[in-house]
Amino acid sequence: MASAVFRVVFAGPHVTVQDGGRVGMMRFGVTGSGPMDRKAFAIANAALGNAPGAAGIEVSLGGLTLDCVAGAVSVAVVGGGFIVEAGGRKTGSWSVVEIRAGQRLVVRRGPWGSWCYLSFAGHLRATEWLGSAATHGPSGLGGGRVMTGQEVVVEAASLRGEGAVPCPVWARPRHGVACVLGPQERFFDVETLRDFTHAPFEMTDAYDRMGVRLRGPSLVPVGALSIPSEAILRGSVQVAGDGVATVLLADHQTTGGYPKIATLVADDVDGLVQCRPKEMIRFRAISAKEAVAVARSRGARFHGYLAGLGVALHKNL
Amino acid sequence: MGPIFRAVADHAVLVEFGTEISAPVHEAVVRLDRALALSPFAGIGEAIPGFVNLLVDFDPMVTDHAAVEAHLRGLLQHPAAVGGMAALREVLVCYDDDFAPDLAEVAARTGLAREAVIAAHLAGQYEVFMYGFAPGYAYLAGVPEAIRLDRKPAPLRGIAAGSVIIAGPQCLVTTMVMPTGWWIIGRSPTQVLTGDAARPFLFDVGDRVAFRRVDRAGYLAAGGM
Numbered sequence: 001m002a003s004a005v006f007r008v009v010f011a012g013p014h015v016t017v018q019d020g021g022r023v024g025m026m027r028f029g030v031t032g033s034g035p036m037d038r039k040a041f042a043i044a045n046a047a048l049g050n051a052p053g054a055a056g057i058e059v060s061l062g063g064l065t066l067d068c069v070a071g072a073v074s075v076a077v078v079g080g081g082f083i084v085e086a087g088g089r090k091t092g093s094w095s096v097v098e099i100r101a102g103q104r105l106v107v108r109r110g111p112w113g114s115w116c117y118l119s120f121a122g123h124l125r126a127t128e129w130l131g132s133a134a135t136h137g138p139s140g141l142g143g144g145r146v147m148t149g150q151e152v153v154v155e156a157a158s159l160r161g162e163g164a165v166p167c168p169v170w171a172r173p174r175h176g177v178a179c180v181l182g183p184q185e186r187f188f189d190v191e192t193l194r195d196f197t198h199a200p201f202e203m204t205d206a207y208d209r210m211g212v213r214l215r216g217p218s219l220v221p222v223g224a225l226s227i228p229s230e231a232i233l234r235g236s237v238q239v240a241g242d243g244v245a246t247v248l249l250a251d252h253q254t255t256g257g258y259p260k261i262a263t264l265v266a267d268d269v270d271g272l273v274q275c276r277p278k279e280m281i282r283f284r285a286i287s288a289k290e291a292v293a294v295a296r297s298r299g300a301r302f303h304g305y306l307a308g309l310g311v312a313l314h315k316n317l
Numbered sequence: 318m319g320p321i322f323r324a325v326a327d328h329a330v331l332v333e334f335g336t337e338i339s340a341p342v343h344e345a346v347v348r349l350d351r352a353l354a355l356s357p358f359a360g361i362g363e364a365i366p367g368f369v370n371l372l373v374d375f376d377p378m379v380t381d382h383a384a385v386e387a388h389l390r391g392l393l394q395h396p397a398a399v400g401g402m403a404a405l406r407e408v409l410v411c412y413d414d415d416f417a418p419d420l421a422e423v424a425a426r427t428g429l430a431r432e433a434v435i436a437a438h439l440a441g442q443y444e445v446f447m448y449g450f451a452p453g454y455a456y457l458a459g460v461p462e463a464i465r466l467d468r469k470p471a472p473l474r475g476i477a478a479g480s481v482i483i484a485g486p487q488c489l490v491t492t493m494v495m496p497t498g499w500w501i502i503g504r505s506p507t508q509v510l511t512g513d514a515a516r517p518f519l520f521d522v523g524d525r526v527a528f529r530r531v532d533r534a535g536y537l538a539a540g541g542m
Contacts, residue, residue, distance in 0.1 A: 024363045028518045029448035029455075130452075130517055138451060139493055183323040183331045228338050229449055229456075230367030233374070235326055255367060255449030263326035266377075288324030288382045295327040295377035 004071030004122065004157035008150050009104070012062015014208060016135035017126045017143025018117075020053025025130060026231065026254045033134040033142065036115045036209060036250050036273040039302060040079030040171060044119040046306050047076040047096055047165045055126045055133040056119035057146055061276070063108035064118075066152060072100040073157035074121040078165055080113020080274055094167040098159050112173060113274045114207075122157035137209045137251030168305055170298075174271025177264055178284050179237065180291050184259035187221040188239075195219065196261055197285045201245065205277040209251040211238075212273075214281075218243035219261060226257040235264035237283070249273060265291050267298040319393070320345070324382040325372065328362070332389055333370040342369050343446055343458075347403075347523035352392040358385065366447050366522045403444075405525045408490060408507045410438075410481050411536035416504035423483075423500050427464050435530070437464045438481075438502060443488060443526040448518075453492035453509040455520050460486050472498035479504050479541065481528075506531070506541030 018041065021034025035041035035058055042052050057064065059082070074096055077084050082093040087103035093116045099105050107116055126133035126143035133143040146152070185193060201216035220243035232238065236248045238258045247264065262283060264272065275281060286294070323331040332349060335342035350366050353373065360379025365372045375385050412420060412435050424431045443459035460483050468484040474496045476482070482489050482499035490505050491497065509519045520526065531539065 025452075025517075026363055026365045027448060027522065028453060029450060030452040131514065136452070141452075180324055180326050183325050183333075228336070228368035229447065230331070230370050231365035231372035233326065233329060233372070253450060254365065255447065263329075265327045267327075288327070291324075291327035292377045292381045299378050 002071050002157060004073035004099070004120070004154040005069050006066040006105075006152040006154075007069050008146055008148055008152060009065040009067050011064050011146045011148050012060055014058075014060035015062060015064050015146040016058050016137075016209075017055055017124070017133055017146065018058045018135060019055040019126075019133045019143070021134050021250075022130055022132040022136065022142070029254050030130060030136065031138075031250075031252055031254050032234065033132075033136050033209075033250055035117060037079050037117075037270045039267075039270045040115065041117045041119075043165065043171075043306070043309065044076040044078035044117040046309055047078060048074060048119055048121045048160060049310075050119055050121075054119060055124045055143060056117050057124070057152070059107045059116040059118065061109045061114055063106070064146065065107075066099075066105045068099045068101050068103050068105070070101050071154070071157050072098065072159055073154050074098050074160040074162070075105065076119045076165065077107060077116060078119070079116040079171070081110040082113065082116040083108050083110040094165045096160065096163050096165060098162050112276075114173075114276055115273060120154040120157065121160045122154040125153040125155055138253075165309070166305075170271070170301070171274075172271075173274040173276070173279065174268055175275060175279065175281050176284060177268035177272050177281060178286050178291065178294060179235075179262040179264045179268075180288050181262045181285050182260070183263070184221075184227065185261055187223060187259045188219060188261055189222050192217075192219050192222075193261070196245075197283050200280040200282055203275050203277050203279050203281060207277055209249060211246045211248040211252060214245045214247065216245070219245055221259050225259075227259055229255045229257045232256050232260070233263060235266060235269040236260045237262045237264065247272065265294050267295060322386045322389070327377045329372055329374045330382055330385045330389070331370055331372050335369045338368045343444075346371050349389065349392060350522060352395075353389070356392060358388045368446060403523050403525055404521070405527060406520055408505055408526055408528050409531045409535065409539050410503040410505045410528045411531050411533060411541065412503045413533055413536075416480075417502050419500040420502050423464060423466060423502060426466055429463065434464055434502065437461045438483070438488070439528050439530055441488070441528070443528070445520045445522050445524045445526060446487075447522055451491075451493055451495055453518055454489055455509060457488040457490075457526050458486055460488050466500060468498040469500070470498070472496040476501060477504065479506065481505050504536070504541065506536050506539035508540070
């Protein structure tokens, strides 16, 4: 089968190749990377019948413009409320579009959301590092940043028609997120913990794939300002000595010595990342048992959505 | 006293063996890590050793904090199942001036001759305590007392991959061009990121490490650049 070839006319900052992520190597200092919004990414692949972790492109608020210079391919554009122009036709993210040689695909910031995913009906050619095409942010290894002027090649490209991908309400930015306190909540006094779970925090523009710094009540730890370095997770809420909280995200460092006041439930990390700077978020502390129950019900809901997706798309295509 | 178990989010348990870095505490971390590698549970994600604790990540669709804790407690009760797994890894190091911009300063600050600093570094018995900061950055504990220095007040940027750097009781062989505030005392041709898909990292946590000195010719012969 033929390839579809795109020229990158414009790529904003933080536009990268991602796949399911580099799993199981945090013990060697290699963070997981992969998509910021794992659900949207998986839906983009599912919309085309791709494997859940197939390589695609993560588009930031900076946007991406691709000119198709050869071949033709269906592209799923899923995640956030982005504006999409496909061969001159205006649509939005949450759609599958066909792009042919001579046509342009534009994905740019729309009314809501921070991250949008392109998956292709075919195989995105991408450099792998340690078995994954996910871009490892700190080093740039793996599939890498998508840069203005480069080519993007989709091998074995095919056309699958066009159609809408249903946008579930839970794919929208989540401003109330659940967390389990700790593992170092004991370094904070009762009033500080109360502030953390009751006060609103603002997402600042110190927001990238490594994490997002928050503006809100000062969360100064009592006593120890640092601890012996230990593992960090995606969703760890780390507090530096100045009392400023940072939620660590897909490209976080694997270990660190700042206390962590709480850790977000994984599903809510995907919702949080779609919030934008200046938006307000709130933390809700739940027990570990409740957190597992949340994970299971959200997991079931997500799989139910994916199961229905095949049916919905067949009707459209 | 047994370790403390802390639930982390919906998908991890932190097993804490102490609050201060020490050899016995770290040994307990490594012992549990190895026991878990030999006897994993259904739904395990990954285990990440820290200086004083082990983080065990799991799939909440398959298991939960209580079940994981019970499994880990079972492993702690049968430590005899583990042992003799610590490998000895050799790392080559060249101390030529252009590879060791801080060697003279380390000598001045410790009051030792340049060759004595090198001898002390080579005499150290090192153990891989954990990885962190960047891919393949393995913290090797065991820098001899005589050449222990606090890190520099400000990091320097653009330090070459393969640099052998020290700070306090720790030594590290860098794998990427990165900033560092540690003291740069040599360069190694030994690749911590091996490029071997079957075994991509030279060390596992808990391995012992010995440095062996090479001259420029030996450095180049071993693939150094």
